[in-house]
Amino acid sequence: xxxxxxxxxxxxxxxxxxxxxxxxxxxxxxxxxxxxxxxxxxxxxxxxxxxxxxxxxxxxxxxxxxxxxxxxxxxxxxxxxxxxxxxxxxxxxxxxxxxxxxxxxxxxxxxxxxxxxxxxxxxxxxxxxxxxxxxxxxxxxxxxxxxxxxxxxxxxxxxxxxxxxxxxxxxxxxxxxxxxxxxxxxxxxxxxxxxxxxxxxxxxxxxxxxxxxxxxxxxxxxxxxxxxxxxxxxxxxxxxxxxxxxxxxxxxxxxxxxxxxxxxx
Amino acid sequence: xxxxxxxxxxxxxxxxxxxxxxxxxxxxxxxxxxxxxxxxxxxxxxxxxxxxxxxxxxxxxxxxxxxxxxxxxxxxxxxxxxxxxxxxxxxxxxxxxxxxxxxxxxxxxxxxxxxxxxxxxxxxxxxxxxxxxxxxxxxxxxxxxxxxxxxxxxxxxxxxxxxxxxxxxxxxxxxxxxxxxxxxxxxxxxxxxxxxxxxxxxxxxxxxxxxxxxxxxxxxxxxxxxxxxxxxxxxxxxxxxxxxxxxxxxxxxxxxxxxxxxxxxxxxxxxxxxxxxxxxxxxxxxxxxxxxxxxxxxxxxxxxxxxxxxxxxxxxxxxxxxxxxxxxxxxxxxxxxxxxxxxxxxxxxxxxxxxxxxxxxxxxxxxxxxxxxxxxxxxxxxxxxxxxxxxxxxxxxxxxxxxxxxxxxxxxxxxxxxxxxxxxxxxxxxxxxxxxxxxxxxxxxxxxxxxxxxxxxxxxxxxxxxxxxxxxxxxxxxxxxxxxxx
Numbered sequence: 001x002x003x004x005x006x007x008x009x010x011x012x013x014x015x016x017x018x019x020x021x022x023x024x025x026x027x028x029x030x031x032x033x034x035x036x037x038x039x040x041x042x043x044x045x046x047x048x049x050x051x052x053x054x055x056x057x058x059x060x061x062x063x064x065x066x067x068x069x070x071x072x073x074x075x076x077x078x079x080x081x082x083x084x085x086x087x088x089x090x091x092x093x094x095x096x097x098x099x100x101x102x103x104x105x106x107x108x109x110x111x112x113x114x115x116x117x118x119x120x121x122x123x124x125x126x127x128x129x130x131x132x133x134x135x136x137x138x139x140x141x142x143x144x145x146x147x148x149x150x151x152x153x154x155x156x157x158x159x160x161x162x163x164x165x166x167x168x169x170x171x172x173x174x175x176x177x178x179x180x181x182x183x184x185x186x187x188x189x190x191x192x193x194x195x196x197x198x199x200x201x202x203x204x205x206x207x208x209x210x211x212x213x214x215x216x217x218x219x220x221x222x223x224x225x226x227x228x229x230x231x232x233x234x235x236x237x238x239x240x241x242x243x244x245x246x247x248x249x250x251x252x253x254x255x256x257x258x259x260x261x262x263x264x265x
Numbered sequence: 266x267x268x269x270x271x272x273x274x275x276x277x278x279x280x281x282x283x284x285x286x287x288x289x290x291x292x293x294x295x296x297x298x299x300x301x302x303x304x305x306x307x308x309x310x311x312x313x314x315x316x317x318x319x320x321x322x323x324x325x326x327x328x329x330x331x332x333x334x335x336x337x338x339x340x341x342x343x344x345x346x347x348x349x350x351x352x353x354x355x356x357x358x359x360x361x362x363x364x365x366x367x368x369x370x371x372x373x374x375x376x377x378x379x380x381x382x383x384x385x386x387x388x389x390x391x392x393x394x395x396x397x398x399x400x401x402x403x404x405x406x407x408x409x410x411x412x413x414x415x416x417x418x419x420x421x422x423x424x425x426x427x428x429x430x431x432x433x434x435x436x437x438x439x440x441x442x443x444x445x446x447x448x449x450x451x452x453x454x455x456x457x458x459x460x461x462x463x464x465x466x467x468x469x470x471x472x473x474x475x476x477x478x479x480x481x482x483x484x485x486x487x488x489x490x491x492x493x494x495x496x497x498x499x500x501x502x503x504x505x506x507x508x509x510x511x512x513x514x515x516x517x518x519x520x521x522x523x524x525x526x527x528x529x530x531x532x533x534x535x536x537x538x539x540x541x542x543x544x545x546x547x548x549x550x551x552x553x554x555x556x557x558x559x560x561x562x563x564x565x566x567x568x569x570x571x572x573x574x575x576x577x578x579x580x581x582x583x584x585x586x587x588x589x590x591x592x593x594x595x596x597x598x599x600x601x602x603x604x605x606x607x608x609x610x611x612x613x614x615x616x617x618x619x620x621x622x623x624x625x626x627x628x629x630x631x632x633x634x635x636x637x638x639x640x641x642x643x644x645x646x647x648x649x650x651x652x653x654x655x656x657x658x659x660x661x662x663x664x665x666x667x668x669x670x671x672x673x674x675x676x677x678x679x680x681x682x683x684x685x686x687x688x689x690x691x692x693x694x695x696x697x698x699x700x701x702x703x704x705x706x707x708x709x710x711x712x713x714x715x716x717x718x719x720x721x722x723x724x725x726x727x728x729x730x731x732x733x734x735x736x737x738x739x740x741x742x743x744x745x746x747x748x749x750x751x
Contacts, residue, residue, distance in 0.1 A: 064639065066635065069634075069635070069638060071548065071549065094641055094642070094643050095641065096641075097638060097639055097640065098640070098641025101639065101641075102635075102639035103639075104632060104635060104636065104639070106632055108630070108633060108635065108636040110633060110636065110650075110651050110655075111633075120637070120640060120642075121640040121641065121642075124640070124641065124646055124650075125641060171636070174636075174640065175639070178641060
């Protein structure tokens with residue numbers, strides 16, 4: 001059920017990609033995230049688990065400043081990406097989001113063709129010098145999204161015409177096309193059936209080679225299957241953070257144990 | 266009995282039915298509403314509707330058709346006497362109606378009773394002073410024929426009213442009683458009320474549709490009449506319009522389209538940008554103030570816009586583009602011009618475009634924006650490349666609806682664009698539109714059966730077809746692409 005220990009020891013030595021220090025998030029008067037400290041490693045899959053409303057999605061959205069689009073949301077504390085504060089005034093959130101890509105809970109392909117969906121990011125950021133360059137990026141990204149074989153004959157059909165699982169893999173391909181350094185996934189499989197979920201999980205495992213992946217999930221099996229590191233959130237607090245195998249087999253905090261054994265949630 | 270009293274009586278019967286059926290339902294459920302199929306008020310409503318609806322329908326139909334029946338019956342009496350032209354007949358009928366009104370008044374005030382009125386003879390009684398007493402002045406002495414017809418009129422009306430009263434009240438009582446008797450714990454009153462509600466809704470929808478059909482039919486009849494007097498080819502392809510002998514529609518259509526296009530050139534960018542600002546950038550505080558403020562524009566009557574065109578915009582444009590103006594060009598000779606009407610009409614359409622577009626942009630799922638922003642797109646890139654394409658079908662629909670309004674607009678054109686029908690490219694010249702010509706053709710003193718007057722119907726029909734086509738096209742576009750992003 002868990003990754004073998006050999007892999008674990010390998011990842012623990014990796015560099016810190018994102019470091020959060022004393023992060024507080026407020027929605028109006030609600031204190032949604034309380035004093036969270038966490039270090040997310042490069043080339044690792046980190047899972048955020050916890051009951052609904054515990055703040056894991058909120059915290060995820062802080063990592064690429066998607067919370068900026070919500071008027072009443074306020075973030076305090078430091079979040080460092082490669083040792084640079086992403087909430088610094090000099091940081092352009094638009095540039096940041098190009099580096100920290102995001103895949104959402106519900107597949108949200110644009111009402112455009114499959115090709116244009118994937119080419120969207122590269123076009124905006126000028127990643128392709130010419131048409132053939134762009135074609136190449138699109139193909140590479142669709143391959144990385146493990147959907148190339150299914151769509152290569154209909155690249156100019158609308159992306160909204162795909163099935164749910166295909167749409168989600170298209171969205172992942174779209175995020176990958178921008179060549180981010182970190183990929184945030186907010187419950188990417190919650191709208192998918194088990195088969196599509198399996199495909200996406202395989203994909204996440206492959207993405208680990210090139211990116212730091214952070215995934216929010218409600219499925220503890222999924223967290224155990226795909227992640228090397230797990231963070232357990234409860235009522236806005238980061239209760240426990242550590243190696244996935246350790247969290248699931250030998251949690252330190254009693255709340256973590258209660259949650260993974262199904263007594264709270 | 267006057268209709269008001271009938272209404273009060275059936276109202277009282279309905280209320281009694283409501284209370285009674287409710288009580289009966291409660292007692293048949295041994296006082297516990299859980300023993301009933303429906304809530305007690307449904308039994309009451311059922312009884313109330315059973316009494317109200319048939320009686321109200323009969324009352325309305327009877328009131329509408331009784332005068333027609335009496336009229337045709339009385340017309341026979343007059344026509345039997347001598348052959349009359351349409352005009353003479355309608356004059357004679359007016360007299361008869363006046364006399365009948367006087368006689369009815371006499372009965373109502375108790376001056377005479379019905380038998381006395383019926384026995385009246387023109388050669389014996391002097392009817393005229395009697396009518397004068399009742400406040401009805403008759404031009405000449407009443408002829409036996411007219412009195413005869415009027416007596417017939419009064420008699421039929423009296424019988425008709427009596428029958429109507431009896432029938433309506435009987436229906437109301439019987440309907441209520443029927444529903445009352447049916448009321449029992451197992452009767453499905455809720456379903457019955459639900460069916461009646463649906464029937465009422467269907468009736469409301471049908472009235473709207475039937476009205477449209479009626480309007481079209483009435484226009485078609487007159488349009489066909491017009492084309493009998495004036496060749497259709499001259500109408501559709503004639504390039505001259507003088508309102509009397511030359512009735513070519515092209516200059517009017519050109520004016521209409523020209524002014525509408527200018528209006529849309531003004532309204533679409535401004536309205537669309539306003540909508541984008543309001544829905545994507547404005548803070549809730551700004552939005553809550555600016556959206557209603559913009560929509561106030563939509564509440565201004567178009568005649569006020571017309572005054573604005575006449576008194577403010579026209580002279581302003583004249584100062585800018587007229588001789589000795591700001592630009593030193595002499596393009597404009599009078600304040601009334603295509604551009605004046607077009608600009609003001611554009612201002613009128615801004616809230617229309619912005620309000621519809623705003624709703625459509627808001628309907629684009631937030632997930633689309635998140636997806637784009639999450640890829641590192643700026644808000645304006647997101648709007649341009651994701652939100653707008655997703656909202657485009659709806660926006661096109663909104664623009665086409667605005668275009669239909671521009672084409673149908675009258676008052677602004679009357680005051681702003683002048684009255685000269687001409688085919689010209691110059692937007693600083695006065696031109697006129699289809700709608701304003703319809704008004705002027707019908708408000709003149711032309712005979713209503715002449716081509717000059719009937720052309721208004723052909724114009725109206727042309728306009729109707731154009732706007733209908735635009736609306737259908739708009740609906741088609743909106744429907745075709747509506748669910749693309751779901």
